[in-house]
Amino acid sequence: MNGHWSQSLDQAKAAEYCQLYYEAVYRYIAYRIPSKEDSEDLASDVFLRALKSNCDTPVSALGWLYKIAENLIIDFYRKRGTRQRIIQDRDEDELPDAPVTHFDPDLKMDLTAALGSLSGEHYQVVIMRFIEGYSIEEVAAAIGKSEGATKALQFRALTKLRGILREEQHAKS
Template sequence: MNEHLDILVERARRHDPDALAELCERLYPELYRYIAYRVGGKEDAEDLTSELFLRMVRSIKNLKGSIRGWIYRIAENLVTDYYRRRAVRRGVIGEIESPDTMPSPQADPSRGLLAGDLQRGMRTLTAEQYQVVTLKFLEGYSTEEIAAFLGKSTGAVKALQFRALQGLRGFFTEDDRHE
């Protein structure tokens, strides 16, 4: 599968329209989910995902390394810019609100009562920790794949995952003490 993706990327780098279309089609669902978890709103997620693929098409010829690592960096930059623009529009400089990380329990009752707690816990993570947790536990990628996507060693990814899970554990333990 990765070999086919590599071939597709090479064709896309030469601006083969069929390869670009297939690449967008293959990557859209996971990138839309990632952005939707980060921004919460369907329309905003659709807009940002569209912008992500426009940027990909414009600059894929300059790609060096992993397509997924590169495109997730673009996605993260778009999400960061999105929250900066929102903060400026609201007149809040310096403090950018954290995104909703999961759909609300009302939107998906199967998420249960913990969805709100998980959202609050995920907001405490750094951007890199958030990425690792999302890719590992929501998207199902292996540590090695995540390392390749993010251009990091597997040890660095494991450390980020460990710190993220420790942070979440601490968040939930602290939260339990306040009840």
Template sequence: MFNIFQIIQEINPEYNHEALANICFEYYPKIYRYIYYRIQQKEEAEDITSEVFLRLVKSVDKIKGGFQGWLYKIAENLLVDYFRRRGVRVRVMETVEDLDAIPEEKSDTMELLKQDDLERDMKFLTTDQYKMIILKYVEGYSTKEIAEIMHKSVGAIKALQFRALETLRKFFTEDTND
């Protein structure tokens, strides 16, 4: 992460480095974890995360909508490129209807997330469900913030959460019954 400041200095010597430092200290660990959970490779995750912040500097004047959502969108696009280069087919994202109210089940879910088989079971989630679980239970974002990051309605995020938790419960129950 520290080399990124040198590279940015070379790209644009007039860039506000104090603002960049604040952004990096706030978002770099979150973006890194988001990427790492998707690819499970430390060096690759560091490289992709650095590229996210380089792209931030190169196109900061083109930000549309919320900054946080824009930053995660860069990360997501780089992840798609990463998987495409490796010949990994990224699952098609589901379309979900908005649901009026799905209860937040954070305490039960946190217990579920502590289980050893979670990583294996998470492979059964759709791409959007996986992203939502990481953003909510690893990064601690609210449903509203996740909706902004993923460019979906709050109802759609609640539907993703409900379906993801149901899928994880199903596989967790099967694992414990074996």
């Protein structure tokens, strides 16, 4: 995760980053876009858009690619006229408070669906931290926040996920 893009990104460099980060970008998209083909198209668009754009200040390459991907996902749902299942601003008090008990392998689909419901920084932190396996320090550097703020984001993201899972569990029961 050491890649940094400066102002002008040439084709060779973009291709190099595509080789390095394509899978990560694809995974970032795939948890939120159900179709594999759409996810692949969007992942390609992320790199093309990065090549076409001008970025003034050097930023973490993956962090920047995630931001582009985030915008493309929003555009994707906007164009389709459908709303993504976003539960990010839900009041925690409204969520059922029964403990979540289903982290066994059989119920992974619930967690996958809940993960797809996150968005923005919460989603980015969860993906980088638990799917891609980056450390808090690396995630903080990528999203341009302090380690403390990143831990707090991670905490809120997991709390939100727990709320979503509780709600699903409640609906099933």
